[in-house]
Amino acid sequence: EAQVTQNPRYLITVTGKKLTVTCSQNMNHEYMSWYRQDPGLGLRQIYYSMNVEVTDKGDVPEGYKVSRKEKRNFPLILESPSPNQTSLYFCASRMDGQGGGYTFGSGTRLTVV
Amino acid sequence: AQTVTQSQPEMSVQEAETVTLSCTYDTSENNYYLFWYKQPPSRQMILVIRQEAYKQQNATENRFSVNFQKAAKSFSLKISDSQLGDTAMYFCAFMIRNFGNEKLTFGTGTRLTIIP
Numbered sequence: 710e711a712q713v714t715q716n717p718r719y720l721i722t723v724t725g726k727k728l729t730v731t732c733s734q735n736m737n738h739e740y741m742s743w744y745r746q747d748p749g750l751g752l753r754q755i756y757y758s759m760n761v762e763v764t765d766k767g768d769v770p771e772g773y774k775v776s777r778k779e780k781r782n783f784p785l786i787l788e789s790p791s792p793n794q795t796s797l798y799f800c801a802s803r804m805d806g807q808g809g810g811y812t813f814g815s816g817t818r819l820t821v822v
Numbered sequence: 823a824q825t826v827t828q829s830q831p832e833m834s835v836q837e838a839e840t841v842t843l844s845c846t847y848d849t850s851e852n853n854y855y856l857f858w859y860k861q862p863p864s865r866q867m868i869l870v871i872r873q874e875a876y877k878q879q880n881a882t883e884n885r886f887s888v889n890f891q892k893a894a895k896s897f898s899l900k901i902s903d904s905q906l907g908d909t910a911m912y913f914c915a916f917m918i919r920n921f922g923n924e925k926l927t928f929g930t931g932t933r934l935t936i937i938p
Contacts, residue, residue: 740924751826751913751928752867759924767925799867810857811926813867 711736715800715814722790722821730785730817732800738812739805741783742767743775745796746816752799758783790821824849826916828929835904836937842889843899843932845914853919856890856897861931862910870912873897875919901934909936 713734742757754767758777774786801811825848835841858870873881873890885902914929
C-alpha cells in the first residue's frame, strides 16, 4: 500500500531532551515536507526537501533540523525541545509533476513538558 | 508573501444538503495551484480537489466541485448531497507553480459538521 509512515503517533517528552520523529514513504517521491498544525493557525511548513541532500526552510524552521540521506526517509529532529513545540506534526510527500498534491502521514502528536 | 483566508471557522448543514466553503488568497503570481484538503476526526489529511490556475475550467471530483474566480482570488468548495462522512476540518491551500518552490500555504480551516 502506497503510504507515508510517521513514528511515533504520540510522544510526551521533557524540555531539552533530543528527539527524532521518523518519516518514510514507499512511493519513490522526490519531494517531502514537514508541517506543524496548531489550533487556529492551520498547518505551517517547517522544512521541505526536493531530493536527497536537498533541503530548505519553510515558514517556521526555528528549533528543528532535518536530513535527507535516502530518498524514502525524511526525519525531523528536535535538538532541544521546548513547550512551544508542543503540536501535531505531519510529514508529506509528492511526486515530481504531481502539481503539489501531497500525500500525508497520519501525524505525530508531540507534547513537551 | 502569499496568504490564504478562510473566513468561516465553523459551518453546519443538514445531511443531503449542499454547502459551500469559502477561501480567498492573496498573491502577485500568475501561475499556481490551489487545493482543498479534508481532515476528519481521525486527523488524516486527505487531498479533496486540486485546481491549476491556468485552467479556466473548474475542477470537480464526484460530489466536490470548486468555483475558481482568478480575478477575485477566490476558491470556494461546494459539497453536494452532503454525507455524514463529510464531517471534518477543511483546509484551503496554495502553492506557486515554480521549480524549486515547495511552499504550501494553508488557511486556518473551516470545521464542517453534517447534521443527521
